[in-house]
Amino acid sequence: MSEQTLAELVIRLREFATERDWDQFHSPKNLAMALSIEVSELMEHFQWLTEEQSSDLPPAKLQQVREEIGDVLIYLTRLADKLGIDPSEAAFEKLEVNRVKYPADKVRGSAKKYTEL
Numbered sequence: 001m002s003e004q005t006l007a008e009l010v011i012r013l014r015e016f017a018t019e020r021d022w023d024q025f026h027s028p029k030n031l032a033m034a035l036s037i038e039v040s041e042l043m044e045h046f047q048w049l050t051e052e053q054s055s056d057l058p059p060a061k062l063q064q065v066r067e068e069i070g071d072v073l074i075y076l077t078r079l080a081d082k083l084g085i086d087p088s089e090a091a092f093e094k095l096e097v098n099r100v101k102y103p104a105d106k107v108r109g110s111a112k113k114y115t116e117l
């Protein structure tokens, strides 16, 4: 992981939008849609690959995936900022919820949903 933080990314994205007068387009609705589209672009790189192929991407493909991961994080971070949500805090909170929902001794090696345990 890089030394650059999500907090810095939030600030850089605000500056990026302000410099271009794009804040007017960054409603939560539009950002959520853009995020979904970028996730689809990310998934497209894996469509039709075997599981083995998906774990061993050629360098050019890996670079394209890297760019889509950047797009996804940009829109997710921008959406969270617009809603006043700290994305790191939200993720750590959710991880704690999942830790309780999926006790390791109960679910080890199982992909079942918590409602099926």
Ligand SMILES: [Mg+2]
Pocket (backbone or CB within 6 Å): 038, 041, 067, 068, 071
């Ligand atoms: Mg993209």
